[in-house]
Amino acid sequence: MAEHAxxxxxxxxxxxxxxxxxxxxxxxxxxxxxxxxxxLVEVMKQFAEVKAGVDGTLVSFAVETEQVLSPGQQIATIEVD
Incomplete structure (x- = not known):
C-alpha cells in the first residue's frame, strides 16, 4: 500500500x-x-491545524508532542486506502 507523509x-x-x-x-x-x-502547530500563540490530507490509517508520528518543528518537517505517516 502507498504511504503519505x-x-x-x-x-x-x-x-x-x-x-x-x-x-x-x-x-x-x-x-x-x-x-x-x-x-496543531503553534507559532506565537496562534494555532494551525494539521490535517491528515488523505483517507487511511495513521501509521506513526515522526515527532513528539511539544517538539519544535521546521517548516516542511515530517509529522506523521499515513497508509493510504
Whole structure:
C-alpha cells in the first residue's frame, strides 16, 4: 500500500491534543479522513491545524508532542486506502 507523509505547514511547536487534559486527535493505528485534524502547530500563540490530507490509517508520528518543528518537517505517516 502507498504511504503519505504529513508535513508541517510552518515552523512552531507540535501538539497532538487540543488541550493538555484532552484526548489526542488521533492515535497510531486509527483510521483518519483527509480533512481530519491530527495535530496543531503553534507559532506565537496562534494555532494551525494539521490535517491528515488523505483517507487511511495513521501509521506513526515522526515527532513528539511539544517538539519544535521546521517548516516542511515530517509529522506523521499515513497508509493510504
Amino acid at each position: 504529513v508535513h508541517s505547514p510552518l515552523p512552531g511547536i507540535f501538539y497532538r491534543k487540543p488541550s493538555p487534559d484532552a484526548e489526542p486527535y488521533a492515535e497510531p493505528g486509527s483510521r483518519v479522513t483527509a480533512d481530519q485534524t491530527i495535530g
